[in-house]
Amino acid sequence: MIRPLGTSSQTLAHVADFLAQDLDPSQRNIEVTGVCSDSRNIQNGDLFLAFPGEKRHGMEFIDQAIAKGARAVISDFEGVQKSPRKLPSIKVENHQDLPVSLTDWFYGFPSKSMNLFGITGTNGKTTTTYLLSEIYKLAGRKSGIIGTVAIDIAGEQIPAKNTTPTGDEIISILARMRESAVTNVAIEVSSHALTQSRVSGLKFSAVGFTNLTQDHLDYHGNMENYFQAKRSLFTTKYSGNAYINIDNDFGRRLAGEVDIPYQKLSLKGHADWNLTILNETGMKKEIRIFGPKGLIIESKTSLIGEFNFENLLLAISIAIESGVDAETVSRSIPELSGAPGRLQLIVNEPYHAFVDYAHTPDAVSRVLAAVRGVNARRIIGVLGCGGDRDRTKRSAMGSALNSGSDLPIFTSDNPRSESPEKILEDMVAGVKLKEGAELIIDRRSAIRRAVEIAKPGDLIIVLGKGHEAGQEILGKIEPFDDRIELLEAIGIK
Structure with missing residues (x-):
């Protein structure tokens, strides 16, 4: 688990006050130095979050958490009943947003100190986050990535275990990024993460949709459930700005159903953002991008494939709308290489x-x-x-x-x-x-x-x-x- 390099601590009294929960007076001065929901990653002094999972309850792993140094536990009613009496415990009823909200508070709200961009879809999430991060870097802004290939902290690459980590780990990563002065973070948001509430409590400056095609039906059961999981990101709970690729059926449907401000992207039809290939020589292509308010960008790229132009357009639209000027974007495009292992x-x-x-x-x-x-x-x-x-x-x-x-x-x-x-x-x-x-x-x-x-x-x-x-x-x-x-x-x- 990636953690901030600096030290942090809070008393259980402060934790209980933040959660508006009762606490045994004798436990109020106990200090905790970290927050973790995975018993395998517990460090000495941690506050263990033990909530129901899809298959097992986190409290089943309490012995491992204690052995690794957990100093207290937060759980639901069922979990607290099973908690060893020797371990201080705090009971909460609504825990969906808690891994994010509590960890964010614990580390001094790192999520509020940077712009977060959530990208979802079946294909293209990784490439889009890499392209977006590359644009920010070339614009002189420190950026980060949380996704499938790696956690990128201002250029430092740490191998990733899941496309989207748990909520407490996401915040812990953001706290580490803040120490490196990162200001913009692109996050891959998987359908599993949305279904399992891993990003519940996060606020994104913008969210983007790439496409939706058959995948993960062993988990979701059917395409409708899969779509609804993705659609849940495009609500006021998570963001007030959306960018949607409409060159696929589910993208067009999403644009028709979304209830937050959005912009449409297309390589083929009428949209707020369009990309056209002007000329092609071998693996080099000249492109023209049309954006809102008469914006026109012309540049060259070595990216291959229609899907990569969709990813590029999504990254560019978010970058420009978040303050990167068009001239900088135009200069950056020839330098963009995308993600490792993607074409x-x-x-x-x-x-x-x-x-x-x-x-x-x-x-x-x-x-x-x-x-x-x-x-x-x-x-x-x-x-x-x-x-x-x-x-x-x-x-x-x-x-x-x-x-x-x-x-x-x-x-x-x-x-x-x-x-x-x-x-x-x-x-x-x-x-x-x-x-x-x-x-x-x-x-x-x-x-x-x-x-x-x-x-x-x-x-x-x-x-x-x-x-x-x-x-x-x-x-x-x-x-x-x-x-x-x-x-x-x-x-x-």
Whole structure:
């Protein structure tokens, strides 16, 4: 867990007063020095937040929290009844916003000292947050990122464990960012985080929507539930400003239902913000952006793919509306590279080789369509599907790989507890495989096979894992980075 470097402390009396709750008079002078909801991350002196989870109650882990040095606990009625008598406890009834609100108060309200921007959607969250952060950096503003790839604190990269951390950890990260004088923070907001109230209590200067396509149906059950989870971010509870990409059905629906001020973004139709490609030479493109009040920006970019232009437009609109001047944005655009593992170019000669994180049917289709624009002789695509995740998307992903690649190679991703052979069966079920398609269970062997058959002018793209540095098999994560594997395979050839 990332914590501020400086020390903080509060007495339980102050904590109880903040929560407007009663406290045993004998416990009022006890000091706590941190706030944490994960018993594994407790440090000596911490205040442990023990609330009901989706499967287990936090109080089930109280012994571990005490062993690590928890000095007091806050819980609901059920939890307090189970709390050891020796541990000071405070009972609360409404705890949805508490991890954020209490931790924010504890550390002196770091969330109030910076601009927070929440980005949600199935695909594009990571790239958009990176583009937005890059613009701020190039504008001379210290920025941060909380997301899938890493926690970025003014350039310091710390590996991330979840797309969106728990509320208390988000605030702890913001407190650390404040120490580094960060003023703008881009936060990926996942549907899981919204459903589980991880960002409940945060106030965003603006929120942005990228798109919504099939994913996480193992968790949400259906697309309507998935949409409603995303939609919940676009309310006065979280923000008073929204930026919505309307080049997808759910974006158009969201724009029609949202009850906060919003601006529409599009590459295709009438909107508050538009982006047009003026000229294209190889991997270089000249673009023109139209914004409110007659704003026009012209620049050049090496970003590839329609979806990346959607991400770019979202980042630019938020940056300009938050005070970055158009001239600075125009100068910044050629320098923007996006996120690690997102259409990341590994080699350019004698063939192109890319790595991308695409792991939904729509993302696979759009990425393969994007690299088709590079005018390669043949596209060799390598893709697997994750185990213990939404099984309903596997055949659609397999179909997307088969139709979008000239030579598709089906392989493993993170099989987790599932049989890799069974996952491959699901991927090709109902798919009429192209001549030359291959099924290679071992991912390393699949990548090497792609390199082996590649000829000058071809394009290899390894999909699904992107920035990930490990492969999860039967509960163990073994070192595995598609980028490194691809480079080593090219060296072997």
